[in-house]
Amino acid sequence: MSDRTRLDVRKTYKLFIGGAFPRSESGRSYQVTDSGANFIANAALASRKDARDAVVAARSAFKKWSTASAYNRGQVLYRVAEMLEGRRDQFVAEVASAEGIHNGEHVVDAAIDRWVWYAGWSDKIAHVLGSSNSVAGPYFDFSIPEPTGVVAIIAPQESSLLGLVSVISPVIAAGNTAVVIASEKRPLPAITLSEVLATSDLPGGVVNVLTGKTSEISPWLASHADVNAIDLTGAAPELATQLQIAAAENLKRVYRPDDDNPDWLADPGLSRLQAFVETKTVWHPIGV
Amino acid sequence: MNHKLFDYAPAPESRAIADIRSNYGLFIGGEFVEPVDGQPFKTINPATEEVLAEVSAAGAHDVDRAVAAARTAYDNTWSRMPGRERAKYLFRIARIIQERARELAVLESLDNGKPIRESRDVDLPLVAAHFFYYAGWADKLEYSGYGSTPIGVAGQIIPWNFPLLMLSWKIAPALACGNTVVLKPAETTPLTALTFAEICRQAELPPGVVNIVTGAGETGKLLVEHPGIDKIAFTGSTDVGRAIAKSVAGTKKRLTLELGGKAANIVFDDAPIDQAVEGIVAGIFFNQGHVCCAGSRLLVQESVADDVLERLRRRMSTLRLGDPLDKNTDIGAINSAVQLQKIRELSRIGEEEGAERWSAPCELPEHGYWFAPTIFTGVTQAHRIAREEIFGPVLSVLTFRTPDEAVEKANNTPYGLSAGIWTDKGSRILSIANRLRAGVVWANTFNKFDPTSPFGGYKESGFGREGGRHGLEAYLR
Amino acid sequence: MTLTTSAIPADVASSDAALRRFLHGLPGVDQVGADSRAAALATRSIKTTAKRWAIDTAITVIDLTTLEGQDTEGKVRALCAKGARPDPTDATCPKVAAICVYPDLVATAREHLRGTGIKVASVATNFPSGRAALPVKLADVRAAVAAGADEIDMVIDRGAFLSGRYLEVYDEIVQVKAACDTAHLKVILETGELATYDNVRRASWIAMLAGADFIKTSTGKVSPAATLPVTLVMLEAVRDFREAGGRQVGVKAAGGIRTTKDALRYLVLVNETVGDDWLSPDWFRLGASSLLNDLLMQRQKLLTGHYSGPDYVTID
Secondary structure (H helix, E strand, O other): OOOOHHOOOOOOOEEEOOEOOOOOOOOEEEEEEEOOOOOEEEEEEEHHHHHHHHHHHHHHHHHHHHHHHHHHHHHHHHHHHHHHOOOOOHHHHHHHHOOOOOOHHHHHHHHHHHHHOOOOOOOOOHHOOEOOOOOOOOEEEEEEEEEEEEEEOOOOOOOHHHHHHHHHHHHHHHEEEEEEOOOOOOHHHHOOOOOHHHOOOOOOOOOOEEEOOOOHHHHHHOOOOOOOOEEEEOOOOHHHHHHHHHHHHHOEEEEEEOOOOOOOOOOOOOHHHHEEEEEEEEEEEEOO | OOOOOOOOOOOOOOOOOOOOOOEEEEEEEEEEEEEOOOEEEEOOOOOOOOOEEEEEEOOOOHHHHHHHHHHHHHHHHOOOHHHHHHHHHHHHHHHHHHHOHHHHHHHHHHHHHOOHHHHHHHHHHHHHHHHHHHHOOOOOOHHHHHHHOOOOEEEEOOOOHHHHHHHHHHHHHHHHHHOEEEEEOOOOOOOHHHHHHHHHOOOOOOOOOEEOOOHHHHHHHHHHHOOOOOOEEOOHHHHHHHHHHHHHHHOOEEEEEEEEOOEEEEEEOOOOHHHHHHHHHHHHHHHOOOOOOOOOOOOOHHHHHHHHHHHHHHHOOOOOOOOOEEOOOOOOOOOEEEEEEHHHHHHHHHHHHEEEEEEEOOOOOOOOOOOOOOOEEEOOOOOOOOOOOOOOOOEEEEEOOOHHHHHHHHHHHOOOOEEEOOOOOOOHHHHHHHHHOOEEEEEEOOOOOOOOEEEOOOHEEEEEEEEEHHHHHHHOO | OOOOOOOOOOOOOOOOHHHHHHHHOOOOHHHHHHHHHHHHOOOOOOOOHHHHHHHHHHHHHHEEEEEOOOHHHHHHHHHHHHHHHHOOOOOOOOOOEEEEHHHHHHHHHHHOOOOOOOOEEOOOOOOOOOOOOOOHHHHHHHHHHOOOEEEEEEEHHHHHHHOOOHHHHHHHHHHHHHOOOEEEEEEEOOOOOOOOOHHHHHHHHHHHHOOOEEEOOOOOOOOOOHHHHHHHHHHHHHHHHHHHHOOOOEEEEEEEOOOOHHHHHHHHHHHOOOOOOOOOOOOOEEOOOOOHHHHHHHHHHHOOOOOOHHHOOOOO
């Protein structure tokens, strides 16, 4: 029996919203090519209505995800890393094809390790970002970090998997839910990641992935009143400024990295965890 | 009002202790200087409408000069100074504030209209404590978790409700971290900030580390848009905060905003009722309700609503409104004619929308800006007085039946600054506190502040925290 | 559970369970909140005309007290004279409300107070501990009343209270009240031994339900004695009791009140918690001994404009 005669079964690349894989409601798609400009697939070209649906899905997932125990979130995220590991070869091939690199293994390994790193953070964020406050009076006073809410993420345009993982995992490790706009030209690893998320224990709607034109979809997310924060990492400078202005309307938290071309292999530090948590301070009298 | 058996005689604090000059320049580079392109304006005593002093509104050149002075001080002196030396300056300032506390309290009450009891017992002790607290951080920044490198020159804009306290919240952490500042106090309350400038001189703070430019919104805008500013810290209305957020878009300026609120104060049927009533009163009538975190929406469980309201009305009838300098005054003057107009307008709308208005029986002085402590009952979430920040002594009373309903109503607002919970059941407190989308939750207390305790909002109440270790984040990189 | 005290159930003392249910249904008292309310009121500044009124009122509500093992007829006689004419140099100076002594000295006090309008108050029920058999306590009361006491200051059984035997505490007060006949009954809660403000509130209600005419903070033999927040909690209790359809009950703060400043703070507390209705010796008392002379010195200062000294007030 020879494989050479067999026609392979191609994958249809769709959006990932609320745990399901719909096509764009607009019925549109666009061509995705590899680094050598060869056709690979048609990806869904998400519309503003897909973005709207994704926000609804993220909002409805927020309550359960944000109130799950941090231990549970850590377990779920670690489970995702296990599934990533299982698909390692597929990711290596996709990343190599998308980014035109030869050290795909290195990048994919870093992405899996990054996911594990953030998985371990879920139940440590409160230690590091919270505090017990020695107020001058008979009060017990403490501050705890809480997830900001629904976070719109414009994923890095270049680093299709490691960059993507590095922006999604801190957001959900802290208990937020996310609407991600994947790299416009290199969206396929994001879709494959969605398949991983769908088959792990992550509740539907915690991560929603849109593929399409960043400049078309992102303004709808930036101006959406039910989005609490926006990560502008993958937005080109001019677009980022426009989005920042739109985000001011409901005073979204805006994360715009200082470095336009970050080294995704470097230690990420805490900044992405800090960016998407709120500090809540609670006071209570101490008496008998 | 009926004659009372025990009628407190006037007990005025002497205003002679506060030495007010007839006019003030701008404090730039360690000196009071005449404005180059600014216009003079008057600051008045809102309790009497008398003019207290003439102050300068800084123009573009003035703001330029102030930012340049701050930059020079940053580059040459302050950012290079060892933390332990910066700390000692801040400790000095804290001590001088304690030494001059009564004078500053009187000045604050004169310019702002708040009762001397509050400026003396709340504002000033907290101001000194804030400097004392952040002084201690200056040489320990590497343990903060936010780095230990200052950002540069901070432009800071503060409101009129707690003039000196807001100054301390802005200046103390900025200086501790090695930044220099240009601070703009509110146009109706510049006097304590200008006296603080003198305190900086008494402390021999290096020139240019603190610069104070007076003026209104236009001066603030110049400061926000100035290219020499690295960080903006603003406390004030959500609308202005929004405009600032837009104006810094695309720049490298860092931003923290502490904006409006419409806090729910939730009273359950098992609350310690007399303390809850005190907490309701402290929540909305403290500082004439000119408090961004005021408990302006009372959510009371239906089964006890009548009892709570009866006690509240009785308690409100004992509130003493009048001369802010009288040591027995509980409710002072509204800060300005504009603010009074806004409170009246929203109260009128409350009545028009069908809510029932009740005001404490107190005589309002003939001159000055006054508004009697007022509650509206029969308010629903659809009423404007339940949604808009009134920033005055006006409480909207709503009811609820279940904990879920209380949380849902409490969170049903674009704001998220603070909230209150009153119940004797510990597990309920923690459950409700978890679910409230608000930056500060006071359980069985309200309107408590401390320099060690991070303060700031969720959602449209702004971002960033002031106070505590968290308060360093805005001034470090 | 409910906050409202709009009605007192008719069967409130029908059983230990019923009484417990009622008492534990009363709203809790947050200690920190009560302390801070009292502290805020303590910052009231009482000046000039208000101070004059307050000092004179403070004198009129004093239960001038001597409760020592070394008390003698001579001591009590002197105290009676002092109470009737606190400042011998000033006829406008008001009299105190009562002279408070041990039962065996009631007759002496009665004799020396004749015609003054000043009441004779006697502690009883094996004051201050109350640790005696009920018949002994009742005999103690009857003896004091028979000797001419207008007012009886009893102590509650704190042991029974703290072990949750509320009905026992209640019943004892009912019996003492009966033994008082027409004499007014002040019920001492000894708040320094009750540990929490919740307990102070509950003990106040037991006493009021059982027929107390006054509730009183302390014996003066236990520290802490009267404090502002404890008195605040008791004032709230008498206010709520009347609101709920009960009688008006008086409040007596006793022990540790030594200065004019202290006394004025208590009057402010009364003024702003329960108001005019309680601002008279019929409804508010201060149990004290050395306080009177400090009030007199402050009074002289107001009249003369200069500070007075201990040589210008009488020491008896």
